[in-house]
Amino acid sequence: MRKILFVCLGNICRSPLAEGICLHLIKENNLNNILIDSAGTASYHVNEAPDKRTIANAKKHNVNLSQLKARQFNASDFTLFDEIYVMDNSNYRNVINLTSNTTEKEKVKLLLSIDNFEYEEVPDPYYGNENDFEKVFQLVYKASTVLLGIK
Numbered sequence: 001m002r003k004i005l006f007v008c009l010g011n012i013c014r015s016p017l018a019e020g021i022c023l024h025l026i027k028e029n030n031l032n033n034i035l036i037d038s039a040g041t042a043s044y045h046v047n048e049a050p051d052k053r054t055i056a057n058a059k060k061h062n063v064n065l066s067q068l069k070a071r072q073f074n075a076s077d078f079t080l081f082d083e084i085y086v087m088d089n090s091n092y093r094n095v096i097n098l099t100s101n102t103t104e105k106e107k108v109k110l111l112l113s114i115d116n117f118e119y120e121e122v123p124d125p126y127y128g129n130e131n132d133f134e135k136v137f138q139l140v141y142k143a144s145t146v147l148l149g150i151k
C-alpha cells in the first residue's frame with residue numbers, strides 16, 4: 001500500500017487539489033492500494049472546504065473537491081505516510097522542522113522534484129487570478145500522473 005500525503009500552507013488551494021486530482025486519476029485508471037490525503041502546515045483554515053476558486057477551476061476539469069476539509073499537518077503524519085510531497089520551499093522547511101530523525105526527513109520531497117518541470121515549486125495562487133489557479137492545476141495534474149505512473 002502506498003501512503004501519500006500532500007502538504008501546502010493552508011490546505012485549501014494546492015494540496016487538496018493534488019488530493020482530488022489523484023483520487024480522480026486512481027478511479028479513472030482503476031488503481032489499487034494507494035492512500036491519499038492532504039494537510040496544511042498552518043491552522044488558519046482547519047475544517048474549511050477548499051477555496052472556492054480552486055473548487056471552480058478543478059470542476060472545469062471534472063475533478064470534484066467539494067467534500068474535502070482542511071486539516072493541519074502534525075508529527076503523527078510521519079508515521080501514517082511513506083511519501084510526503086510539499087508544494088514549495090517554505091512548506092518544506094516547515095515540515096522538515098517537525099521531523100525527529102532521518103527516516104522522517106527522507107519521506108519529505110518537493111512535489112515538482114519528481115520530474116523535470118518548468119517550475120521548482122507549485123506557486124501559491126491565493127493572491128492570484130484565474131490564470132494562476134489554472135497554472136497550478138496544470139502543474140499538479142502533470143505531477144500527479146508522474147507520481148501515479150500514468151502515461
Ligand code: 4NP
Pocket residue numbers: 008009010011012013014015040044124125126
Ligand atoms: P494553499 O494556499 O497553501 O495552497 O492552501 C493558501 C491558502 C491560504 C493562505 C495562503 C496560501 N492564507 O494566507 O490564508
